Amino acid sequence: MKTIVLGGGVVGVTTAYYLAKDGHKVVLIDKHDTVGQEATNVNAGLIAPAHCFAWASPAAPKMLVKSIFGEKTSIRVKPTLSPRFLWWGLQFLRECTSGRAKANTLAKLELSDYSQRKLVEIAATEGIEYDGVNQGLLYLYRDAEELELGLMKMELLTTNGQKLERLDSSELAKVDPAFAAAGDVLVGAIHAPNDASGNSEKFSRNLMARCKEMGVEFKFGVTAEKFTESNGVITGLVTDQGTMTADNYVIALGVGSPFLSRSVGQDIPVYPAKGFSLTVDIKDKSKAPTLGGVDEKTLVAWSPMGDKLRMSSTAMFSGYDKSFKESDFDNIINTAKELWPDSLDWSTAKMTAGLRPMTPDGPPIIGKGTKHSNLFYNTGHGHMGWTMSCGSSALLADLIAGRKPEISTEPFKVRAIRK
Numbered sequence: 001m002k003t004i005v006l007g008g009g010v011v012g013v014t015t016a017y018y019l020a021k022d023g024h025k026v027v028l029i030d031k032h033d034t035v036g037q038e039a040t041n042v043n044a045g046l047i048a049p050a051h052c053f054a055w056a057s058p059a060a061p062k063m064l065v066k067s068i069f070g071e072k073t074s075i076r077v078k079p080t081l082s083p084r085f086l087w088w089g090l091q092f093l094r095e096c097t098s099g100r101a102k103a104n105t106l107a108k109l110e111l112s113d114y115s116q117r118k119l120v121e122i123a124a125t126e127g128i129e130y131d132g133v134n135q136g137l138l139y140l141y142r143d144a145e146e147l148e149l150g151l152m153k154m155e156l157l158t159t160n161g162q163k164l165e166r167l168d169s170s171e172l173a174k175v176d177p178a179f180a181a182a183g184d185v186l187v188g189a190i191h192a193p194n195d196a197s198g199n200s201e202k203f204s205r206n207l208m209a210r211c212k213e214m215g216v217e218f219k220f221g222v223t224a225e226k227f228t229e230s231n232g233v234i235t236g237l238v239t240d241q242g243t244m245t246a247d248n249y250v251i252a253l254g255v256g257s258p259f260l261s262r263s264v265g266q267d268i269p270v271y272p273a274k275g276f277s278l279t280v281d282i283k284d285k286s287k288a289p290t291l292g293g294v295d296e297k298t299l300v301a302w303s304p305m306g307d308k309l310r311m312s313s314t315a316m317f318s319g320y321d322k323s324f325k326e327s328d329f330d331n332i333i334n335t336a337k338e339l340w341p342d343s344l345d346w347s348t349a350k351m352t353a354g355l356r357p358m359t360p361d362g363p364p365i366i367g368k369g370t371k372h373s374n375l376f377y378n379t380g381h382g383h384m385g386w387t388m389s390c391g392s393s394a395l396l397a398d399l400i401a402g403r404k405p406e407i408s409t410e411p412f413k414v415r416a417i418r419k
């Protein structure tokens with residue numbers, strides 16, 4: 001069985017891995033010259049079931065209106081009349097009830113937990129190095145009332161099996177000494193001891209090497225343009241390097257996914273949310289954080305990646321534009337300087353931006369499309385694609401093989417609109 005995997009982000013590479021394990025002859029294509037060069041290369045590195053809350057929530061519509069009027073809210077919108085954004089946005093608003101938010105969050109939680117187990121399993125069985133830190137993540141609070149609200153919000157997760165601990169500022173400094181001097185800024189934190197962090201681009205690169213040993217062929221510098229079809233079967237993939245054929249095709253193109261699916265009449269609601277990402281060398285390890293986390297006030301997420309620190313912030317719906325200016329990083333830099341003074345070598349700072357492939361409801365899209373017998377999807381992982389990648393790919397391999405997946409795939413089924 002020959003299968004072409006479209007896309008070499010962490011989702012495409014893990015898909016290729018599981019399919020190769022199942023005996024497929026896999027060819028993976030990507031427009032870049034190696035794997036993991038889009039969202040996979042900019043994310044904050046958090047492997048964070050405790051951060052799986054759906055963005056579509058009762059609080060979101062008010063936040064979006066404020067952002068249209070210029071407030072720096074956590075989710076921002078650049079007003080546009082793009083029909084695709086309006087279609088996506090209406091679906092997002094429909095998901096903002098407390099019932100839908102809860103259902104979407106719990107679906108993401110179950111997948112995140114499962115995926116984290118799969119990531120640990122791949123890393124152990126295949127010897128994949130990825131700067132993993134498995135001592136939990138910290139969700140920081142600067143205000144006592146906000147900490148209480150944070151704990152109340154997290155109850156949904158604790159009643160569904162997540163272990164979370166409340167830390168005051170002195171306990172926080174014991175868990176991560178980098179916060180010893182932050183007592184006047186922070187009132188405490190929520191520690192999620194089972195969350196983790198790591199470098200998804202490094203993971204993808206190292207897993208690619210293992211996949212090659214397993215016979216997977218990687219074709220780089222190839223841009224997928226459209227599919228050809230006949231009677232409900234995909235007959236070919238048209239690329240800028242010619243047409244390629246296979247028995248099965250898997251779309252794992254991140255924000256590029258709907259362009260290919262629409263070429264054969266299947267719309268999927270995946271739309272980009274831009275984020276800014278900064279990577280900087282650690283100058284003084286004794287002052288830099290050893291655990292990753294999120295500052296719940298400034299919404300800067302970070303994780304240590306070897307001798308560097310990766311930080312990201314902002315979720316901006318502004319189309320496919322990845323441009324940025326230096327001032328977009330003020331929030332990240334100010335947060336880091338306040339929390340870990342003198343720990344980082346700012347002369348090495350590398351700034352970039354990336355696009356999260358968001359679905360309006362939150363759960364990704366995994367499985368066979370409704371229109372073609374040999375076209376499969378593994379996309380739309382949004383702000384949690386590193387966390388959910390290995391599990392999503394294991395589920396897709398199960399579905400393709402006709403095995404019973406370990407968790408329900410119902411919330412992830414291929415959809416244009418959630419019914």
Ligand SMILES: Cc1cc2nc3c(=O)[nH]c(=O)nc-3n(C[C@H](O)[C@H](O)[C@H](O)COP(=O)(O)OP(=O)(O)OC[C@H]3O[C@@H](n4cnc5c(N)ncnc54)[C@H](O)[C@@H]3O)c2cc1C
Nearest residue numbers: 009011031038039040044046224254256275384385386387
């Ligand atoms: C700022 C930021 C912070 C984030 N933080 C976290 C975090 O802390 N934890 C977490 O779990 N997730 C996080 N995410 C989300 C996570 O990075 C993504 O969900 C994940 O990387 C998506 O992986 P992917 O493989 O689907 O997409 P991508 O990594 O974007 O890969 C898609 C691939 O498809 C290729 N492609 C697209 N179109 C074509 C085409 N037509 N032809 C050929 N190739 C094509 C691209 O070149 C790319 O390599 C963050 C994302 C951002 C942007």
